[in-house]
Amino acid sequence: MSEAKSGITDGYYPDKILIRGYRIDDLIEQKSFSDVAFLTIFGRLPNKGESVLMNALFVACVDHGFAPSTLASRVVIDAAPEAFQGAIAAGVLAMGDLHGGAIENCAKYLQAGVRRAKKERMSLQQMAELVVHEHWIDGKIIHGIGHPFHKIDPRTIALFRIADKEGYKKEHVELLKNIEACAQKEYGRKLPVNVDGAVAAIISDMGVDFRLGKAFFIMSRVVGLVAHTYEELERPAMDTVRNTARRIPYDGPAERAIE
Secondary structure: OOOOOOOOEEOOOOOOOEEOOEEHHHHHHHOOHHHHHHHHHHOOOOOHHHHHHHHHHHHHOOOOOOOHHHHHHHHHHHHOOOOHHHHHHHHHHOOEOOEEOHHHHHHHHHHHHHHHHHHOOOOHHHHHHHHHHHHHHHOOOOOOEOOOOOOOOHHHHHHHHHHHHOOOOOHHHHHHHHHHHHHHHHHOOOOOEOHHHHHHHHHHHOOOOHHHHHHHHHHHHHHHHHHHHHHHHHOOOHHHHHHHHHOOOOOOOOOOOOO
């Protein structure tokens, strides 16, 4: 068996720690958190456009109110106020395909779609029509479009504007915007590109593996989880949530004896 190795951190020295070969004290003085996150994950420092986009992506997903993950964190800290780390972990565990995981799923079909369009010499418009049709036939959700509250997602508009300015609004963004238009025509209602779709398309145009899609949401939303967990300690909201839950009517069997 070969010896296990890691290329991320070399930190067992009396006076230095190296992150991907860079001294951490130099990174502390010269680079932002988002730059160091990029370095740690991808093994190199970002260029200017990547630096700007990495920061924007983190800001875009930082919080969105009482979402499933924040409720999970609040429930845990309400029951176990000593377990701050447990509350944050609960919030992360509540992130799945319908909350946070849509970035990964959207990036996966966008990257596959662009590859297929090139291989089969299809236009991105034709590829978008095929993606929408296949999702329709299979009865699957088209991740990355539609939102229960926003007719236009303000985060998407800002992210696409920055991506365009920095030169990262390319074929994956174009494919997603074509999918948005085709889906709205097919389903007969407005289905705007949401923040998950915007992040998925932009990281795909940055060359990021779709399997890191959830990671971008997690890294950003943990800040929101910390804020909600701390707020629950300072001014609890769970009493209101419990009172709402108690108003859910019971429709099970009436009291009965064991025979």
